[in-house]
Amino acid sequence: MNTSKVFTNSKNVVINYFTGPHPAGNVGVQIHHIDPINKGDIVWYVNPQDVLLIGKLFYEGKYDASKIIALSGSELLHAKYAKAIGNTCISAFVKDNVKSGNLRYISGNALTGSKISGKGYLGFYDHQITVIPEGDFHEFFGWALPGLDKFSFSKSYFSWLTPGKKYKLDTNYHGGERAYVITGEYEKVLPMDIMPMQLIKAILAEDIDMMEKLGIYEVDEEDFALVEFIDTSKTEIQSIIRKGLDLIRKEMS
Amino acid sequence: MKALRNYLDKIKPNFEKGGKYEKLQSTFDAIETFLYVPKKVTFKGSHIRDSIDMKRTMSVVLIALMPALLFGMWNVGYQHSLSIGETNGIFDNFLFGAIKVIPLIAVSYIVGLGIEFIFAQYRGHEVNEGFLVSGMLIPMIMPIDVPLWMLAVATAFAVIFGKEVFGGTGMNVFNPALIARAFIFFAYPAQMSGDKIWIAGLTEGKGVVDGFSGATPLGNWGQNIADHTSFMDMFLGFIPGSIGETSKLAILIGAGILIFTGIGSWRIMLSTILGGVFMTLIFNMFAANEYMKVDPLTQLVMGGFLFGAVFMATDPVSASQTNKGKYIYGFILGIFAIMIRVFNPAYPEGMMLAILLMNTFAPLIDYYIVEANINRRLKRAKKAVN
Numbered sequence: 001m002n003t004s005k006v007f008t009n010s011k012n013v014v015i016n017y018f019t020g021p022h023p024a025g026n027v028g029v030q031i032h033h034i035d036p037i038n039k040g041d042i043v044w045y046v047n048p049q050d051v052l053l054i055g056k057l058f059y060e061g062k063y064d065a066s067k068i069i070a071l072s073g074s075e076l077l078h079a080k081y082a083k084a085i086g087n088t089c090i091s092a093f094v095k096d097n098v099k100s101g102n103l104r105y106i107s108g109n110a111l112t113g114s115k116i117s118g119k120g121y122l123g124f125y126d127h128q129i130t131v132i133p134e135g136d137f138h139e140f141f142g143w144a145l146p147g148l149d150k151f152s153f154s155k156s157y158f159s160w161l162t163p164g165k166k167y168k169l170d171t172n173y174h175g176g177e178r179a180y181v182i183t184g185e186y187e188k189v190l191p192m193d194i195m196p197m198q199l200i201k202a203i204l205a206e207d208i209d210m211m212e213k214l215g216i217y218e219v220d221e222e223d224f225a226l227v228e229f230i231d232t233s234k235t236e237i238q239s240i241i242r243k244g245l246d247l248i249r250k251e252m253s
Numbered sequence: 254m255k256a257l258r259n260y261l262d263k264i265k266p267n268f269e270k271g272g273k274y275e276k277l278q279s280t281f282d283a284i285e286t287f288l289y290v291p292k293k294v295t296f297k298g299s300h301i302r303d304s305i306d307m308k309r310t311m312s313v314v315l316i317a318l319m320p321a322l323l324f325g326m327w328n329v330g331y332q333h334s335l336s337i338g339e340t341n342g343i344f345d346n347f348l349f350g351a352i353k354v355i356p357l358i359a360v361s362y363i364v365g366l367g368i369e370f371i372f373a374q375y376r377g378h379e380v381n382e383g384f385l386v387s388g389m390l391i392p393m394i395m396p397i398d399v400p401l402w403m404l405a406v407a408t409a410f411a412v413i414f415g416k417e418v419f420g421g422t423g424m425n426v427f428n429p430a431l432i433a434r435a436f437i438f439f440a441y442p443a444q445m446s447g448d449k450i451w452i453a454g455l456t457e458g459k460g461v462v463d464g465f466s467g468a469t470p471l472g473n474w475g476q477n478i479a480d481h482t483s484f485m486d487m488f489l490g491f492i493p494g495s496i497g498e499t500s501k502l503a504i505l506i507g508a509g510i511l512i513f514t515g516i517g518s519w520r521i522m523l524s525t526i527l528g529g530v531f532m533t534l535i536f537n538m539f540a541a542n543e544y545m546k547v548d549p550l551t552q553l554v555m556g557g558f559l560f561g562a563v564f565m566a567t568d569p570v571s572a573s574q575t576n577k578g579k580y581i582y583g584f585i586l587g588i589f590a591i592m593i594r595v596f597n598p599a600y601p602e603g604m605m606l607a608i609l610l611m612n613t614f615a616p617l618i619d620y621y622i623v624e625a626n627i628n629r630r631l632k633r634a635k636k637a638v639n
Contacts, residue, residue, distance in 0.1 A: 036630075036633060038630075038633065038634040038637050038638075039634065041637075104294075104300060106300055110299070110300045110301045111299045111300070111301070112298075112299070113300065114297065115296060115297060115300065130300075132300065132301065134294055135292070135294050136292045136293075136294050137292050138258060138289035138290065138291065138292050139289060139290040140258075140288065140289055141288065141289075142289070142290035143290055143306055143308040143309045143312070144308075144309075144312065147304060150304035151303070151304055152303050152304040152305045153303050153305070154303070154305050154310075154514055154515045154516065155513055155514045155515055156305050156309050156310065156313045156514045156515075156516060157304055157305070157309070159304075169301040170294075170301070171294040171295045171300050171301065172290070172292065172293070172294055172295075172302070173291065173293050173294065173295060173302050173306075174290060174302050174303065174304045174305070174306055175290065175291075175302075175305070175306020175307060175308065175309075176286055176291060176293075176306065176307075176379050177379070178306075178307045178379070178381055178382070178422070178423075179381060179421065179422045179423030179424070180423050181307065181310075181381075181383060181422060181423045181569055181570055182310065182516075182569050183518075183569040183570075183572075183574040183575075184518060184520075184569070184574075184576055184579070185515075187576055193626065193629065193630075194626075195575065195623060195626050197574060198575075198623055213627040213630065213631075214623075214626070214627065214630075215626075215630055221298070225298070225299050226299075228298050228299040228302075229299045229301065229302060229303055230303045230305070231302075231303070232303075232305050232306060232307055232310055233307065234302065234306065236297075236298055237298070238297075238298035238299065239297065239298055
């Protein structure tokens with residue numbers, strides 16, 4: 001494994017290595033595998049860019065609010081890295097740099113970011129601006145087509161014939177909200193010893209006791225972003241997890 | 254297509270709240286979303302969503318059922334030809350079967366979907382797609398000569414008491430299609446058991462060749478008559494039986510589609526088959542009667558075992574919902590199916606009752622799997638405290 005000297009030369013630290021596709025990089029997933037959170041535990045984490053910020057503050061006495069952000073998404077003419085300061089307005093980065101059409105601007109990434117306008121501001125914790133097409137159109141028999149150009153985690157569209165293909169994903173739900181019918185689907189994209197369906201149902205039932213038992217302290221919204229993405233029932237799973245965490249917070253305060 | 258879209262947009266307000274036909278809102282919505290994927294966009298959380306939805310999921314299951322259904326149609330004709338001693342071409346046999354089977358499918362869909370539409374409107378929900386599969390399964394697990402009115406009654410019973418009273422799609426305890434079959438089995442046993450019902454026209458007995466029995470291999474064994482139908486005939490499906498169950502090859506093609514697309518649970522299919530084989534091997538060891546000596550492969554290709562394992566036991570709502578639970582659920586299910594078959598001559602096919610029985614136990618199995626997860630977490634927390 002190729003590790004930067006910055007890490008290997010650091011003293012008084014324990015280095016844990018993670019490899020694998022998303023969500024292997026999620027803080028929640030990593031904590032779960034290093035030392036899972038029990039009720040009452042507090043875990044702090046810091047982003048690499050913020051380590052720089054803190055370091056500069058103490059070494060040079062300077063508060064440097066600049067950060068490197070990624071400009072990404074299919075509707076951007078030039079995807080690149082850029083330097084931004086704090087919660088900057090994004091218009092300078094996207095002006096004359098986007099394709100035409102109805103666009104969705106996101107502060108953060110497409111799975112967990114927040115919707116902003118083309119003149120909106122970058123979120124405090126975000127290091128990315130994503131621009132993707134809006135999906136506000138009706139698709140004639142969309143669900144029945146062979147779907148060579150439809151991205152799906154399942155193999156229910158024939159896009160499995162072209163594994164390396166790149167897709168343009170839009171903001172359409174690609175279907176209506178339904179009852180929870182399919183089982184065993186969420187587990188495939190949640191690499192934690194958590195029972196996603198049971199936890200979601202406990203939150204919907206506002207069963208605080210059950211939520212605790214099923215490990216609500218170990219998760220947050222972003223850990224369920226892929227679960228929400230692949231959800232056949234098209235429910236707002238990240239919002240449900242947030243609701244559960246808010247309920248717990250209210251209960252403990 | 255533009256004109257159709259414009260027309261839908263034009264008449265849509267009539268079906269919304271306050272409109273002329275607001276009572277038909279769910280119906281309009283079902284038709285509109287059938288024609289067009291809605292234009293609704295995300296607003297928070299994951300901005301992008303997978304292309305799969307419930308309609309796609311259910312249509313993949315329907316496609317997986319097609320080989321068994323098409324073969325079933327042909328086999329209806331073929332078995333009829335055999336019974337009257339004629340030899341007809343593939344096309345003639347298929348046509349005869351299609352004419353017999355299509356009304357069954359139509360009745361099942363019209364009755365079932367009609368009730369679903371009413372309940373969706375009453376609850377203010379969108380119409381769920383679950384019945385697209387149930388409505389196809391119901392005729393496929395029926396004997397060909399089941400009267401249409403009986404099928405209609407059974408379907409209505411299954412949808413109302415098997416599904417809607419529990420809260421609708423996703424909430425039902427039992428597999429709705431099997432409820433329909435069980436309903437006829439217990440309410441009208443003459444139309445669901447015996448030797449003559451599996452072949453079109455045999456009950457009436459017109460023009461039947463002398464000595465033609467029409468008994469299924471399973472029916473023979475159930476009456477302790479050693480059956481000598483060849484393995485290949487049973488595997489390929491040239492035997493009498495419920496419409497969709499006879500060709501194991503067609504069912505395996507369906508299983509392949511379900512497993513490959515990730516829509517059917519391979520865990521349940523595999524463990525059900527292993528459970529069936531396990532039970533058969535135990536019977537083989539004791540071999541107290543001829544039926545107990547039947548080898549595992551033969552048990553698998555007789556009757557509705559494979560159809561049940563692939564298409565009925567895997568119903569995600571009524572089966573075990575946890576991955577580990579699915580292994581246990583399937584394994585016990587397989588054991589019960591073979592046990593009922595061999596021990597209880599009143600129920601020559603144990604699969605239906607085994608699945609319904611295990612539907613009852615699925616929540617219990619899940620309960621213990623979830624408890625195990627909870628206990629792991631508690632143990633860890635206690636260790637952290639000490």
